Amino acid sequence: MYSVTNPATGELVEEIPNSTDEEVRAAIDRVHGGFAAWRARPVAERAAIVLRAAELFAERADELAAIMTLEMGKRINEGRGEVGVVVDIFRYYGERGPELLADEPLPIRGGEAVLTKEPIGALLGVMPWNFPAYQVARFVAPNLVLGNTILLKHASICPRSAMAIESVLRDAGVPPDAYVNVFASSRQVPWMLADPRLVGVSLTGSEQAGISVAAEAGRNLKKCVLELGGSDPLIVLDTDDLDETVKITATARMRNCGQSCNAPKRMIVLGELYDEFVDRLAKRVAEYYVPGDPADPATTLPPLASIAAAEEVAGQVSTAVREGAKLRAGGRRVPGPGAYLEATVLTDVAPGMAAYHEEIFGPVVLVFRAETEDEAVALANDTPFGLGASVFGTDRERALRVARRIEAGMVYLNKSGGSEADLPFGGIKRSGIGRELGALGIEEFMNKKPIRL
Numbered sequence: 023m024y025s026v027t028n029p030a031t032g033e034l035v036e037e038i039p040n041s042t043d044e045e046v047r048a049a050i051d052r053v054h055g056g057f058a059a060w061r062a063r064p065v066a067e068r069a070a071i072v073l074r075a076a077e078l079f080a081e082r083a084d085e086l087a088a089i090m091t092l093e094m095g096k097r098i099n100e101g102r103g104e105v106g107v108v109v110d111i112f113r114y115y116g117e118r119g120p121e122l123l124a125d126e127p128l129p130i131r132g133g134e135a136v137l138t139k140e141p142i143g144a145l146l147g148v149m150p151w152n153f154p155a156y157q158v159a160r161f162v163a164p165n166l167v168l169g170n171t172i173l174l175k176h177a178s179i180c181p182r183s184a185m186a187i188e189s190v191l192r193d194a195g196v197p198p199d200a201y202v203n204v205f206a207s208s209r210q211v212p213w214m215l216a217d218p219r220l221v222g223v224s225l226t227g228s229e230q231a232g233i234s235v236a237a238e239a240g241r242n243l244k245k246c247v248l249e250l251g252g253s254d255p256l257i258v259l260d261t262d263d264l265d266e267t268v269k270i271t272a273t274a275r276m277r278n279c280g281q282s283c284n285a286p287k288r289m290i291v292l293g294e295l296y297d298e299f300v301d302r303l304a305k306r307v308a309e310y311y312v313p314g315d316p317a318d319p320a321t322t323l324p325p326l327a328s329i330a331a332a333e334e335v336a337g338q339v340s341t342a343v344r345e346g347a348k349l350r351a352g353g354r355r356v357p358g359p360g361a362y363l364e365a366t367v368l369t370d371v372a373p374g375m376a377a378y379h380e381e382i383f384g385p386v387v388l389v390f391r392a393e394t395e396d397e398a399v400a401l402a403n404d405t406p407f408g409l410g411a412s413v414f415g416t417d418r419e420r421a422l423r424v425a426r427r428i429e430a431g432m433v434y435l436n437k438s439g440g441s442e443a444d445l446p447f448g449g450i451k452r453s454g455i456g457r458e459l460g461a462l463g464i465e466e467f468m469n470k471k472p473i474r475l
């Protein structure tokens with residue numbers, strides 16, 4: 023069942039039954055059948071449609087943001103901001119796509135060859151609820167320009183976002199057999215992946231979902247791209263403005279109520295700064311983040327996406343405290359029907375404790391103390407994940423040296439997270455496989471086909 027439940031109030035707003043197996047098979051048939059015509063369109067036409075989609079997303083930003091606020095509790099301004107990034111992604115691929123897909127001369131020793139760049143067919147996208155529009159955009163914009171067709175299974179808590187996105191694409195001119203939304207359940211995904219008419223899959227979500235989809239993709243010899251969880255470190259080497267550093271790090275962690283795969287989740291602060299950093303961070307978190315209605319632009323702390331998510335994160339916090347962590351701010355569920363959890367700061371989390379090794383997908387900051395640069399790097403890398411990382415410091419060369427030693431898919435200097443259309447995004451280790459965005463993002467489901475001349 024797909025359902026809309028307002029996480030700010032707990033009110034069930036709408037239920038939508040899952041697509042039947044027959045409906046899912048018909049949807050697969052459509053995107054498979056639509057591939058030949060879509061890939062045959064000149065790339066300039068596909069790019070123009072993607073550019074038109076960018077315009078429509080911009081026009082409908084308020085409507086989309088309001089849907090996200092209702093479905094998963096995103097602060098209304100953050101929703102508008104998310105749609106802004108979506109617009110930029112569609113613009114980027116609409117504008118740059120034709121150039122990224124142009125043939126490339128391929129110098130070879132024995133003569134001449136050219137590298138051509140072709141689509142591979144109909145793809146499945148399995149997408150999460152945390153950024154209902156942005157996650158879809160990263161997969162859909164490059165692949166539509168490339169000429170692949172798409173079947174999209176969105177998260178079961180955001181069917182209205184799924185429908186609104188499909189409407190934008192349809193109104194922009196994407197043919198009804200080049201992009202199809204389906205209300206499939208995750209139980210239908212394995213046999214969907216076994217269907218030879220789908221040739222690849224991209225999933226953003228949890229490690230468990232990633233394992234399941236990668237296993238089915240492997241069994242069926244299909245390409246998969248996975249964007250999974252993270253426990254990104256943020257190292258503070260030194261600072262000439264501690265308040266500003268504290269503010270930037272708190273803002274980055276609390277964005278989207280802490281439900282971002284690439285939020286900095288573990289702050290690693292060098293010895294002499296540590297005590298002051300923790301005091302100021304705890305104060306900032308306790309005073310600034312006040313639970314409120316996500317539809318009110320003045321709200322600083324919205325609910326999590328669901329009651330289940332809030333319970334789970336609250337459980338992780340109490341386990342950490344039971345295992346010896348110190349609670350420096352927050353830590354409790356907010357009384358009432360909504361999915362609220364106080365913004366929380368934990369210190370003294372040590373190896374062997376669950377919180378040291380797990381991802382915490384909510385408004386919870388962990389702060390660690392490191393005495394040296396080497397210790398900070400070792401702590402940063404001591405995680406099963408490897409999505410992003412940040413290094414803060416006044417000496418650029420030193421920060422860069424530390425950045426190079428971090429095991430992650432991407433590192434930011436003196437800034438944290440965020441996402442830019444032309445900057446590749448993705449992880450290593452248990453954070454995923456493949457890259458999205460930028461020039462690399464359009465290559466994942468591409469047949470890079472040399473023609474020997």
Ligand code: NDP
Nearest residue numbers: 149150176177178208211227228231234249250251283383
């Ligand atoms: P899920 O991974 O369960 O959901 C993401 C998407 O995957 C949804 O469309 C979901 O469908 C689908 N899905 C779930 N299980 C399977 C499966 N076995 N086979 C195929 N598709 C599947 O995320 P949750 O909503 O449960 O969130 C739990 C955790 O996931 C978070 O705490 C966080 O760690 C991580 N997460 C990471 C995200 C990221 O940005 N990297 C985004 C969201 C979650 P359905 O909704 O129908 O179950």
